[in-house]
Amino acid sequence: MNFWIAVLRQTGRNLRQTWSSQFMTFLTVSLSVLIFAFFSLIYTNMLGAGDRLSDDLSLIVYLEDEPGPAMQEQLRRKINNFDEVESIHFISQQTAFQRFADQLGEDSDILHDMPHDFLPASIEIVPLKSLRGYNQIKLLSEYLASLPGTEKIQYGQEWVERFYHFMRLLTIVIILSGTLLILTATFMVAYTIRLTILGRQAELELLRLVGATNNYIRAPFLIEGILQGLMGSIIGLIALYGLFRWISVHFTGPGILNLFQFDFFSPSIILLIILASISLCSIGSYSSIRKFLQI
Amino acid sequence: MTENNNRDIPKDTMIEMIKVGRNYPPDIQALSDISLTIETGEMFFLIGKSGAGKTTLLKLICNMEMPSNGLIEVAGYNINTLKGKDLALLRQRIGVAYQDFKLLGDRTVAENIAISMEVSYKKSRAIKHRVRDLLDQLQLSDKHDILTGELSRGEQQRVALARAVANSPRLILVDEPTGNLDASTTEQVMELLNRSNKAGATIVIATHDASIYQGSNNRIMELQNGKIHSVTRGNS
Known part of the structure; x- marks a missing residue:
């Protein structure tokens, strides 16, 4: 019999003798992984959705008067001096009218009696993709509003604001659930191993x-911790996949979830979650061994 | 083991004790001034009344307890300075049958005996064979799968002895091996110990039972109040 066979046999005995507390720990680890992975999944998907939506993000600056070529150049320079942007387009009153008419399509005849300069001239600014954070957009918008001749800024402020607040809330939830995972997994495994050690003092002394x-x-004892982390994370992730499939099946068709492409974790993220869970449970186990298994 | 602590000890010396004492708080002197040499392959008897210090002496030899003073060497190693793997390896070569048996009541007889072999990574087949052989010798074959918690005191005592000799140790320490046994079973136990002794093991037996040492020509040390009272040889 070699070392590992002997150790595995001993591990099997430990698990059999303390199966009820082992099972509770296993459930706790699974639930912790499920909670954390669930919010992480929502977070990553929302990040993806945010990325896709921000592809269309642009700021429209409505101007009081139609700017001449010299003024356009001045404004372009001022904007570029403040922040690097992807593009700046000046929309004349005439172009704005034409666009509006195109949008109305067959109903464009209602514009016949309207003067062609009744819509304001504007500037369409597309920020750099790397500078589309909520705070950057807000700063740029405030700067544009302060420019002389600006009447109004529009970029879906309310929507962007809500989205970024939601993402901030989600980040907090992720951090909290991550902390919960770390604490529960580590402490529960440490506690279970401690119970096992205390319950088997006679045997350990004899050994x-x-x-x-x-x-x-x-x-x-260390293997017990590793097994708790491995099994707990696998079951937690399987449960999450079940939940993901259920949501995918029941929320297909027109609905808010359909606005987003809802994806499961990539294999590398799954592996990362499993490894993190194993590491945490091993740490819990090791801390109990160090504390209560004085050899 | 990495280090031989005393190269002056003759190769045929198994246990060397020099001025060993053991005190317990507040001021109980369990052993004092014990100096003793036990040769390799010797069968040595420790006798004395209850409380004379026999069990304490055995506990010191197997490093279950530390001496308050003095030097103890087993197989040339200062057992009180050994640590970690070195200590574990030496303990694998010492089989101990404790007075309180130290059996695991929720394990079967076979599992209890196997423990001493499992820790030295013996092959499963060899362990099974050895366990059956020992149970045969001690008339316990029918108890193979019985939990030791369900055995009588006499049976538990024999299982503890079987575990002590199972790993074919170089040194066997036995505390009151026949305390709960009838004459016939006592004979089986002594036969097993004699067989181990003939195979080369050094055996130290602490006992009250005069019948097991009086007929032999082995050395007998009597303790009184924690001190050596006499060392004589049996009259075979």
Whole structure:
């Protein structure tokens, strides 16, 4: 019998003898992973949705008067001096009228009696993709509003504001659930291993007396922690996948979720979650071994 | 083991004790001034009344307890300075049958005996074979799968002895091996110990039972109030 067979046999005995507390720990780890992974999944999908929506993000600056070529150049320079942007387009009153008429399509005849300069001239500014954070957009908008001749700024402020607040809330939830995962997984595993150690003092003393090495005595407890982390995270992720499939099936068709492309984690993220769970549970196990298994 | 602590000890010395004492708080002197040499392959008897210090002496030899003073060497190693893997390896070579048996009541007889072999990574087949052989020798074959918590005291005592000799240790320490046994079973136990001794193991037996040492020509050390009272040889 080699070391690992002996250790695995010992681990099996530990698990059999303390199966009820092991099962509770396993459930706790699974739930922690499920909660954390659930919010992470929403977060990553919302980030993706935000990215896709921000592709169409542009600021429209309505001007009091139609700017001449010299004024256009001045405004272009001022905007570029303030912040680098992807593009700046000046829309004349005439072009604005034409666009409006195109949008109305067959109903454009209602514009026949309207003067062609009744719509204001404007500037369409597309910010750089890397500078589309809520605060940057807000700063740019405030700057544009302060420019002389500006009448109004429009970029879907309310929507952008709500979206970024929602993302900030989601970030807090992710951090909290991540902390919860770390605390519960680590403490529950540490507690279970501690119970196992305390419940098996007689056996551990005997093992020492008959010449078991420290590794022989400690390894099964460490393996228990690793198994808790591995099994807990796998079951948690399977449960999340079930939930994901259920949502995908039941919320297909016209609905708010359909606005977004809802994807599951990539294999590398799944592996990362499993490894993180194993690491945390191993740390919990190791801390109990260090504290309560004095050899 | 990495280090031989005393290269002056003759190769045939298994246990060397020099001025060993053991005190317990507040001021109980369990052992004092014990100096003793036990040769390799010797069968050595420790006798004395209850409380004389026999069990304490065995506990010191197997490093279950530390001496308050003095030097203890087993197989040339200062057992009180050994740590970690070195200590574990030495303990694998020492089989101990404790007075309180130290059996795991929720494990079967076979599992209890196997423990001492599992820690030294013996092959499963060899362990099974050895366990069956020992149970045969001690008339416990029918108890193979019984939990030790369900055995009588006499049976538990024999299981503890079987575990002590199972790993074929170089040194076997036995505390009151026949305390709960009838004459016939006592004979089986002594046969097992004699067989181990003939195979080369050094055996130290702490006992009250005069019948097991009087007929032998082995050395007998009597303790009184924690001190050596006499060392004699049996009259075979």
